[in-house]
Amino acid sequence: MSELRAVAVTGGKGGAGKSTVAVNLAALLADIGYKVLLVDADVDNPNDHIYLGMERRKAGDIVIKTPVIDQNLCDGCLECVRICPTHALLGRKGSIPLFFEDSCLGCSLCAEICPKKAIKDGKKEIGTLYDGESDRIRIISAAIKPGEARSPLVAYSLVKFFRQIDKNQFDRIIIDTCPGVANPVMQALRLAEHALIVTEPTPLGLNTMKLSFKAMEKLGMSFDIVINRANVPSGVTKIIEEEAAKRGIKVFRIPYDEAVIEAAVQGVPAVKRNERMKQAFLEIVREVFSID
Ligand code: SF4
């Protein structure tokens, strides 16, 4: 495999250990001397900075335009209803359309098409962008506002933020995606050259891992598997290994160790506290990032 710079850490199931893998890889690469950009794209739960003991600062609000209809100008022609791609506007001919905000993408098509110029741009804040830096790690993230459902738009804002950054400053890039295979995950995966699918040796872990396989196939992306808590006795480990062997995929194993939890609580990555964890992550760093 040629030298990889941008690797996504993903997985079909929340709580499988994605963030543990992402932050420990970032910390280990930084310790070795590499400059790392960590993209915490888990927009519902962007906590990687906490596990790394890093501060983050607000880098901007994520705001979308929403339509505000002037009832005095609107004649109920329904042109806006017709063009809205998400059915966020609905109505009957001759009446003022109803607006369903949660479905709105903020595309402004309705305002552009309105023949009466009855639609003005309102604003809706749906999330926040963050940025943080330590010696060798820069972390960027986006957090969706509580109660807000439009995570694809929040993920898209983070992708735009990522694109503005000069990636030449960094030796390696790690992207920690949301769990699952929905739109925000696919957006984050597209930033990477390769992925690590993190799973755990349980029946649910196995099933969600297979969903992640399908996402990889859809994107035409290469990937390896990381079994988290691999030393917990389970017949599923063998099945995961057989699935990997069928596809010629590498399998890495991260042991369960209470040091991971203790370290996370203290904001210290486990690789800095525990030799067994360090060796497990060193194997991934060597094999995936081609670093000796
Ligand atoms: S396009 Fe303009 S005038 Fe027509 S229904 Fe929509 S807001 Fe009213």
Ligand code: SF4
């Ligand atoms: S901004 Fe776009 S998505 Fe929102 S209501 Fe208008 S046309 Fe629909």
